[in-house]
Amino acid sequence: MPKTIKKVAVLTSGGDSPGMNAAIRSVVRTCSFHNIQCVGIYRGYQGMIEGDFKEMGPRSVHNIVNKGGTVLKSARSKEFMTVEGRKKAYDELIKAEIDAFVVIGGDGSFTGAEIFNKEFKFPVMGIPGTIDNDIFGTSHTLGYDTALNTVVECIDKIRDTASSHNRLFFVEVMGRDAGHIALNAGIGAGAEEILIPEEDLGLERLVESLRKSKAAGKSSSIVVIAEGDKIGKNVFELKDYVEANLPEYEVRVSVLGHMQRGGAPSCYDRVLASRLGVKAVESLLEGKSNFMVGMINDKVALTPLLQAIKGKTEIDRELLRVSEIMSV
Amino acid sequence: MPKTIKKVAVLTSGGDSPGMNAAIRSVVRTCSFHNIQCVGIYRGYQGMIEGDFKEMGPRSVHNIVNKGGTVLKSARSKEFMTVEGRKKAYDELIKAEIDAFVVIGGDGSFTGAEIFNKEFKFPVMGIPGTIDNDIFGTSHTLGYDTALNTVVECIDKIRDTASSHNRLFFVEVMGRDAGHIALNAGIGAGAEEILIPEEDLGLERLVESLRKSKAAGKSSSIVVIAEGDKIGKNVFELKDYVEANLPEYEVRVSVLGHMQRGGAPSCYDRVLASRLGVKAVESLLEGKSNFMVGMINDKVALTPLLQAIKGKTEIDRELLRVSEIMSV
């Protein structure tokens, strides 16, 4: 029979994303609602190893629902990838009388939690926090919706200049392995072409499409490119290629970079964070462990951590089609 | 056998909402993609009656994906509620060789379309456009996500002042019959209490809850109130009541008002508009009629217009619970 949960820890791990603070707040307050204790672990698994803990109550998460980043800070920990490191972490948790933890992060963070759970039979629960939306078992990861808004707002600004000068802009957005941001923000920003890791459109097709755009009377164009686009050239090489093949175009490049990870979370991400935090804690209290909480068909649902790690999110083919139609 | 669709009209009707322009653009470009003609109807059904039409091509919707409001303008039409009015509208459509129309609007607009379809066997398709999210058959209406972000951004600002002065703020948001905005934006903004049309919490409970907040050490509080809250008092009467019963609080009122209907649409609303526009036109081309296109379980889906009008969207009980836990 599982031990009764009397104290839950929460940590953020891996790259930060908007909504992590709202999720921390939700975990802390749900614990308080159920009259159990809550402990914040600083700097991810590294802080777990070092016992960098702090008791948290409902007031200690006051006024953070709307803050980007993570008040618990985040870090990557090589030590936690070793048996010795995880043993140290376990000893610190036990010493602090912590009965379970909720980790907010991405694939790598879940992998750590999954192994830890196996090794020590320690109850863990995962909340998907990454702007890339590349985690199986949830339609939305924390921060994804906010990042989409950040990207379209940036491209709206770039479009002012593009339109005023009849220029072609290549805008690189985040997404090394997943094109969700590029595809959705590209449609949202009215991009003429969208290059994503999941599809190799071919350079010829891009050049052909831009040639058609010009012929169709488009005076300016935006091409949105995911970091990890399949064409296998980086955005500056693409610019050179296109300028060589379409001398009528002057191409400008904009790499949006890290600002995509920050900023006040959107309402969606705040509500999502609140819902997932409640479910994560209450699932632990019900004796469940080793799951990720996520959204499936607009409802909060559990997915085994292993499945969340191994599963693959597919790009929505319908969106690819919408993108093509919109750039007619 | 239904007539082949060669020319589709599009109009916006009722209150405007962010994303309407993106939906117009999508309808126009989808028509162009399928090599059929598209006509914009100005000022809703009134413009239909008056033949206020304009041919639209892919370039005429350039750079509107990110604009609030509606370039086709909107209006309410009493004349369209009469048989004579609708007959005039029909004659104008026929004169302009229009084979079908897509109406972007809310309940009232769909009711008009539904009757019109019945009377004249004229193919119609509806796209839900309203910030209130009170339409059956879609998890999201156009503009709802944007309105939520507008509201939380406003309350974030108000909270700066509330926190600096240890004050209690009552913030009235839109929603005469539906509490979706109040409930979601309330959770997103970290409101201590949320009053919605669907639930009568009772005045006593509100006062009690605020008393507890104070005792729990909260130095400032935000209460989010839907226009049509069940308590049956307007926001200024509520203020008087609370100040009479909780003299330790100084209450300030903020009525967010019409700005909730405007602004650049969020990425979500732009993508939603693009998807729904494609589906609306392609459904007409497939011979379907008298449906609303919407999102069900993250997929675009059709709902018979009559069902969309008659159906009732329920408030999500899980969210009520999350709201309660978050204000612990």
Next chain:
Amino acid sequence: MPKTIKKVAVLTSGGDSPGMNAAIRSVVRTCSFHNIQCVGIYRGYQGMIEGDFKEMGPRSVHNIVNKGGTVLKSARSKEFMTVEGRKKAYDELIKAEIDAFVVIGGDGSFTGAEIFNKEFKFPVMGIPGTIDNDIFGTSHTLGYDTALNTVVECIDKIRDTASSHNRLFFVEVMGRDAGHIALNAGIGAGAEEILIPEEDLGLERLVESLRKSKAAGKSSSIVVIAEGDKIGKNVFELKDYVEANLPEYEVRVSVLGHMQRGGAPSCYDRVLASRLGVKAVESLLEGKSNFMVGMINDKVALTPLLQAIKGKTEIDRELLRVSEIMSV
């Protein structure tokens, strides 16, 4: 000879405004730069009376330059208006070995400082913090520039709806005694008419102007109205009057309210706060006292507190003219 300053206190007083935190940060860091101590006083003069102090170092103001509100909180203090109250405050300052204070606030806060300085020969310095820009001796008060941006962003949203529906909107903005916000934000937002406390345009002229607007083909109009407009009617009474006299118009009212006081400060307000904080502390260190630091002709300058309180800022007649020309 004045006593050497070794410890400086800083407080915020009166209504909060964006940039106050940046000014606190600047005072604290300038003290640190000059190797003197700094103390934060909570809740304005009331906290001074109660000895609600906290030592502050450069790290304690980390990450607040961009936050609205005031981390020191603000309050109005009736007790400080009495000799006894001020004596208590003086005793607390002496007990904490504080040699001078910088108060960030408006007219009322400066009046308190001025009297306090007279009574106890205690060195004081004022930084103008209010969104109303109604303080003599500075072209800009802290928060004014931010409030202008907040107002135009709100009206941009309202205009989306106004344009879509061919409506007339009355937007009330802050400014009980000063029309700076209304006049500048009105021009910035493209308002057709602007009503301010400094000018009685007369109701007839407003109605006449709106009639002309309609005749000139304007399909929608925005009227910006300062709280304390001279016409002597509140915004709802104005609406009734105009609708009675111009039945062709449907008037909607929006009262922007407290959100005008909050939000992340604009770059201008952050830089202004930084400059004024440096000057305030360094002026005290130079033995100066009883001044307000402000901007005159784009340079930081000192004005005797008494003059800042008694002086009157005038509305810029050129701007009135620009406003008239813009609404042609």
Next chain:
Amino acid sequence: MPKTIKKVAVLTSGGDSPGMNAAIRSVVRTCSFHNIQCVGIYRGYQGMIEGDFKEMGPRSVHNIVNKGGTVLKSARSKEFMTVEGRKKAYDELIKAEIDAFVVIGGDGSFTGAEIFNKEFKFPVMGIPGTIDNDIFGTSHTLGYDTALNTVVECIDKIRDTASSHNRLFFVEVMGRDAGHIALNAGIGAGAEEILIPEEDLGLERLVESLRKSKAAGKSSSIVVIAEGDKIGKNVFELKDYVEANLPEYEVRVSVLGHMQRGGAPSCYDRVLASRLGVKAVESLLEGKSNFMVGMINDKVALTPLLQAIKGKTEIDRELLRVSEIMSV
């Protein structure tokens, strides 16, 4: 005696900047106010050469006060740099019965206007439009204030990530020859170091300063770098240098790029544009020519174009000092 002005043209030239549309609107409406005609010239001087003109009235500039970019579009024209090109332009102006023009742009655009005026005795007036604020004779150029806000908002987002991960960020902002954006936005964003073209701080000093920051307990740092910083290395070379010398730091680079030129103008830029447009037209009507209108000591003032071109704006030494104190 100068010819009476009956028709004024307006054009935007060089890089676009927020507020250009508001300035166009102001020129057009001021003409209308004075009952003279107004013509918009598309694509800068190139459009002037090609006679790409359009009559403009008060309604044709409806709803553009808040739009980034320029509705008249902009371009650089090599042809206008030749006598033949300018002669063609003159002929087109005469053919269209245009008596004077107002050019909104930067140094290069003014140089063109100045030569044109000399060659053809044609009345011209300049409005400074560039985000770089590097034009003599005005405290603010159009778009500068907006760009500052854009930059601090971006850095606020980056700081979320920097703080969460204890990282060092190098943020490159616009400014090839002028450090105004870097210096002001750097102070506004709370940067620890600011590198500008006007000052060679030396690489050693930067490294030393970052070393001290770390020692002072700063867990994360932002360095703002103008494109044309004096150190003579680009931002990626700087990163390599710093990482080689400060192995305890992991440096991330963000190049903000073209988004700095776009976006809805701030209230300040809209009001500035409105004021300058009025003054430009009215000065022409008074028989003045060959001036730039700008802001000096918060008042609209004229500066001879030649002086505006030749003069040099200095960086404010006081701001350099404020920046140093703030990063204590």
